Amino acid sequence: MRLLAELLDRLPDDLARQVFTHSSWTDRRSDSYERLAFLGDSVLGLAVTTHLYPRLEAERYGAGRLTKIRAQAVSGRSCMEVAERLGVPERLRTAAPDGVGQNAEALVRTERVLASVIEAVIGAVYLSNGYDVTADAVVEAFEPEISRALEHPVDFKSALQERLARRGDVVAYSVSSEEGPPHDRIFQVVAEVAGREVGSGRGRSKKDAEQEAARAALDAMGA
Structure with missing residues (x-):
């Protein structure tokens, strides 16, 4: 988690603000984290796929099995767990505008929101640092989820x-x-x-x- 946390802390102010802005907190939906999450979802999938790919040959994993492992490793539940380790709920509470306290508290308990925000973090880090740096940070952050999916694949x-x-x-x-x-x-x-x-x-x-x-x-x- 160290790499992703450091890269998040070094984000430009405009990107950092957008990462933790829910669409209901702004008049312009494009100022929320949604577009960054759309980008980050693709970066996350590619980073984990690239990390898993050598196992096709090294451990004779079939493509179908790796697809299920990847899906488990980057699922909404996995993203939520990474978000919680990164301190996303507290960051969302801090970023919430005045007067939306109850709304913010409900959001930080929602898998969909936390998963979207961690994807937005990845998208913002990618825009700021490029793919290679971001991919290393993603694989490190998701290492427990990747290992669990490899050792205990769930179908x-x-x-x-x-x-x-x-x-x-x-x-x-x-x-x-x-x-x-x-x-x-x-x-x-x-x-x-x-x-x-x-x-x-x-x-x-x-x-x-x-x-x-x-x-x-x-x-x-x-x-």
């Missing part, structure tokens, strides 16, 4: 289907709602078995939301 959808197959059931997933602008979509997905809802989940992609719905279903089944 809740497969686990749920295997469990249901033992009793002859299958699961179907459907999107129940979508929120947010096109570049920052949040999907709500419902998992159903024989027309009965067994779990629901939210995610920044349909696949992430399906994994969360499967996880909720497994939790409900005591698995």
Whole structure:
């Protein structure tokens, strides 16, 4: 976390201010962290992909398996954990305008917001320092999440289907709602078995939301 924290502290004032500005705190949406998060999401994915790529040959990981590992390592939950280690909640509280105390407190507890802000941090650091420096900082910051994904890859959808197959059931997933602008979509997905809802989940992609719905279903089944 040291590298990313240092680079964040050295950001130009205008970028640093934008990183910690929620869209509801400004009249101009372009002054919020959303555009930086859109950029940072791509930088994060490339940095982690480049870090994982040698394992395709060195450890004979298939591309499909590495795709799942990467998705787990950069998921909304992983980004939230990195944001908390970086002190993003406190920085957001400090940056909140006067009169939005309760609103700020609710935001700093939201996975979507914390994940977006850590992506905005990465986007701002990239603009200020270039890719190579940013990629090193990203891999260091996400090292616990990357290691956990490599050592304990989680595929809740497969686990749920295997469990249901033992009793002859299958699961179907459907999107129940979508929120947010096109570049920052949040999907709500419902998992159903024989027309009965067994779990629901939210995610920044349909696949992430399906994994969360499967996880909720497994939790409900005591698995």
